[in-house]
Amino acid sequence: MKQVKDFIIIDNCKIGEAYCKMRLAPADGSILPEMLPGQFVEVAVETPGVLLRRPISINDVDRQANILTLLVRNAGRGTSALIDMKAGERLNLLLPLGNGFSTEAPAGARLILIGGGVGVAPLLYLGKVLKEKGFEPEFLLGARTVADLLSLDDFKAVGKVHVCTEDGSEGVKGFVTAHPCLSEKATRYYCCGPAPMMKAVAKVARQNGVDCEVSLENMMACGLGACLCCVEKTVKGNVCVCTEGPVFNINELTWE
Amino acid sequence: MANLSVNIGGLELQNPVMTASGTFGYGEEFTPFIDINRLGAYIIKGTTLNPRQGNDYPRMVETPAGMLNAVGLQNKGVDYFIEHIYPRIKDYKSHLIVNVSGANVDDYAETARRLHPLDGVKAIEVNISCPNVKEGGMAFGTTTSGAAAVTKAVREAYPGKTLIVKLSPNVTSIADIARAVEAEGADSVSLINTLMGMSIDVEKRRPHLSTVTGGLSGPAVRPVAVRMVWQVAKAVKIPVVGLGGIMNGRDAIEFMLAGARAIEIGTANFVDPAVTMKVIDYMEDYCQRHGISDINEIVGCI
Structure with a gap:
């Protein structure tokens, strides 16, 4: 059930200049609502000049600790204010929103989770859920440079990670579509990132006859x-x- | 507790709080957050004779204290509404009002005619002020003759039930337009629809909206809206419904002081889906704090 809820920031770690990883817990101590990988929240940003809520994808849900994690990129005034927030401050969230990725697949399916830039955010939670269901998800993560590769260790804890950087500072040089793992057999691609990247991945999926879901x-x-x-x-x-x-x-x- | 009920052109509302068309979907989207039965009325998405796909994406951009939209009346048409949506939403205790738009006078009249037999539709709000469609819409709302022609045709097609006409602020004298629709039998006027605006991405050197221009809403337009409500309330005898950037109860009272008998909440629904309930609570509290026994006492006291 969709709801409007106050959260407390447990911690808010800057990743470089342009990103932060924010961990949140319900302010009233209640249990987090059901959330599916690929769903998102709308965050009310209490800062001058910002009117509308900001949609942010769900990066991770830790049921045991009752903590929700958001990965935020500085994309303007609203998200920049989120990056500057401190532990202990409150945030009002509208959640959970949207439909989510499909997590059903034939046993032994090869599932490749392809993320670009901050688009990697929803793939962590998706990977964890797929792993819980008995799959061995692989990640293909792309970024402009090594500094823009976010939370690599989190992904490595869930599955095999392939990396691409546009400048070659880490992994394969070039766009994700240039990575050799996409020329191997697969059951489904899940993709989230900039529109040109998702369109390129969709094209590869069609060529390879691979099922493909994208998050817009x-x-x-x-x-x-x-x-x-x-x-x-x-x-x-x-x-x-x-x-x-x-x-x-x-x-x-x-x-x- | 103070009386909050108000009368809009023959339609008795349990309180002055309505939702602005295009910001509240069909109401169902908001049931996780509010009790629709508590609203004075809920005005649903602009409905046209034929289905419309609306404008291309991008349709929205945030601007200082507001937003520009260019949705372009995307809807599935009046027949789809009557068959599939109406049965789901007709039984709330608060009044269902359908916003009606059209590309020409006949379309407006025919849409109104098809809605007329529905007992659950207590009123229609005729939109002669949408800035985001090429034909019709605002074209009718910016001249007294156009506004009068639509009102006359819809009045004939929609007899004996409450007819509200939604006015455009993109005119030289909104009071003249209001008088023109009053003379043709409108039971009430609502104002303001969005102010026409434009915003440019200077890095990409192109407009933010696919349609170049769009309709500005949100707190940025509020002082303009309050001024226009004040002018129109002095110019006509029919009740005025005020809207434009109402974000909370204080803003709603401001419109009523300026002359609005009832108010509509629009863009604020996007920020806080429960805002309408808070505005009703505020009105009760305001009346108590000011020793007001009937909210009608404050209407147009400026």
Whole structure:
């Protein structure tokens, strides 16, 4: 059930200049609501000049510790204020929103989780859930340079990690689509990152006959399917990314 | 406890708080957060005769203390509404009001005619002020003759039930437009729809919206809206519904002091989906603090 809830920041670690990893617990001590990998939250940012909530994907859910983790990139005034927040401060969240990735697959399926930049965020929780279900998820993570590779150790704890950097400072040099692991057999790609990257991965998926789900981050206001601002063209017409997505199978989209 | 009920052109509302069309979906999106039965009325998404896909993405950008949108009346058309959506949402205790838009006068009238027999639709709000569609919409709302023509046609197609006309602020004299629709039989006017605006991404050197221009809403427009409500309330005898950047109870009272009999909450629903309930609570508290027994006492006291 969607809800509006106050959270307390347990800690907020800066990663370089442009990112932070924020761990949150419900302020009233209640148990975290059910959240699926690929779902997101809308964060109210109490800072001058910011009106709308900011959609942030769920990076991790620790049921035992009752902690929700968000990975935030500085993309403007709202997210920059989030990066500056300190442990002990309160945040108001609207959650959980959106549909989430599908986590059903045939036994022994090869599942590759492909992330670019801060798009790696939802793949950690997805990888953990897939692992719990008995799969061996692999990650293919891309970034501009080694400094933009976020939380690599967290991913390594869940599964095998392949790395690409545009400048070659770590792993294979180039875009994720250049990585040899994409020329091997696979059952499904899950992809989250900049639109050009997701479109390139979708193309590879079609060529290889691999099932592919992408997580879109269209600009949105309400997060509830009311404002109709975040629409994406699909085979069913314009649909709200916040309610029908953010995860779409590429067959639903009208990408070339 | 003070009386909060108000009358909008023959329609008795249990309190003055309504939701602005296009910001509240069909109401269902908000049931996890609020009790729709407590609202004065809920005005749902703009409905047209034929289905509309709306404008291309991007449709929205945040601006200082507001947002620009260019949704373009995406909806599945009046027949789909009547068959599939209406049955799900008609039985709330608060009044269902449908916002109606059209590309030409006949479309407005035909949509109103199809909604007229529905007992659960207590009123329609005619949108002659949408800045985001190429034909119709605001084109009718920016001249007295256009506004009068739509109102006349809809009045004939929608007799005996409450007809609210939603006005555009993108005009030289909103009071003249209000008088024109009053003369053609509108039971009430609501104002303001969004202010036409524009925003440019200077790095990419292109507009933020696919349509270049869009409609500005949120607290940025509030002083303009309050001024227009004040002017219109002095110009017409029919009740005025005020909207434009109402974020909380204080803002709602401001509109009522300026002359609004009821108010609509729009963009604030995106920030706090439970805001409408808080505004109703605030009104009760405000009346108590000020020794007001009936909220109608404060309407237009400026």
